[in-house]
Amino acid sequence: MAQMSMIEAIRSAMDIAMGRDEDVVVYGEDVGYFGGVFRCTQGLQQKYGKTRCFDAPISESGIVGTAIGMAAYGLKPCVEIQFADYMYPAYDQITQEAARIRYRSNGQFTCPIVIRMPTGGGIFGGQTHSQSPEALFTHVAGLKTVVPSNPYDAKGLLIAAIEDPDPVIFLEPKRLYNGPFDGHHERPVVSWAKHPAGDVPDGHYTVPLGKAALARAGSAITVLAYGTMVHVALAAAQETGIDAEVVDLRTLVPLDLDTIVASVAKTGRCVVVHEATLTSGFGGELAALVQEHCFYHLEAPVARVAGWDTPYPHAQEWDYFPGPARVARALAETMEG
Structure with missing residues (x-):
């Protein structure tokens, strides 16, 4: 190693x-x-x-x-x-x-x-x-x-x-x-x-395509994220103290739907986080899948946290990206739902 x-x-x-x-x-x-x-x-x-x-x-x-x-x-x-x-x-x-x-x-x-x-x-x-x-x-x-x-x-x-x-x-x-x-x-x-x-590891190994990972175990709410937003979601969960389960999707296609369904069925709540713009972002697909497969487990609507639906100047980059504060608000609002 x-x-x-x-x-x-x-x-x-x-x-x-x-x-x-x-x-x-x-x-x-x-x-x-x-x-x-x-x-x-x-x-x-x-x-x-x-x-x-x-x-x-x-x-x-x-x-x-x-x-x-x-x-x-x-x-x-x-x-x-x-x-x-x-x-x-x-x-x-x-x-x-x-x-x-x-x-x-x-x-x-x-x-x-x-x-x-x-x-x-x-x-x-x-x-x-x-x-x-x-x-x-x-x-x-x-x-x-x-x-x-x-x-x-x-x-x-x-x-x-x-x-x-x-x-x-x-x-x-x-x-x-x-x-x-x-x-x-x-x-x-x-x-x-x-x-x-x-x-x-220094040598050869593979991580299978189509298999998500649990970045953080929890029982109160599921956060679906990938890439940079996994770390943002972890920070938000830590700062709020909410017992959030953070699922790192790792691959979007093929998607590990089994892990997603198992997590949301356990927690009953779901927040989707990604860096891309909200409209037609991959989070919409994730929200639809959760609704289709976990409807009777859900205690609140699925929430999405994403980038703005607009081009943005260089100077506004750090306002554009979802940060822990925006994710924390979504977690709190979904927990109250």
Whole structure:
């Protein structure tokens, strides 16, 4: 076991995968010599050479398009879109080609690609570097969508994603990349999360896609969250003293509905938290599933806490994101319902 940040865990996952399988290739904008804008691929080109870890032109459609071709040929590309906000030029290829190959070919071809994307806020990137577009992928049949909340899960989920025969969207929360929220770039309410670094095995292991984790056991209310919002939910539960059970979804598709239903059936109340905008966010799907499967267990309406339904200036980033105070209000109101 070693102490790793999420960046180090993600790098270790790609290193392990490349060492075990020569068909795994890693590329994207600045991921080769420079090691990626967040240094997630640092050292991989030096270790595996320029044919297995290399830089791509500034063309997201080119990155994804070539990855699909490589996958059809038999390789296993793990490509990086520098920010999730930049993926829109490649959205057609992701949703109309990568997601459909298995079905359109009647199983003759698969598309074993992983598309890594830093997601969410944390760098004052505002509208063009801080989007959370997970719902745009969860809506598309044929794609799997992963959002880790800690280094251990990040490494195990990424190895599982690379070894998966179908396309996986791997969203990496930027606020969890490097370490604790120390207040230097945040407002005073930023004792939001425990240190996101943690013990991570050095070698190969996987965390199964489609299996949630209990980040905190409780009996009074269920909080469904993923990525950065898991830590925000934990902070809110601690600050309020409410006996909340926090479910870390880990993967949105496939979704661990069994764990969700078991938790809500036990607690009778549910709050959904995510960083993306409220309208048409993935939280709406979660709320609908809870209503459909747990209606007779519910003691109060399902509540949602999310980002604003509007673009936001860079300076308002920390007001836009759900914080412990907003989650705490939702917990208290749902407990009173």
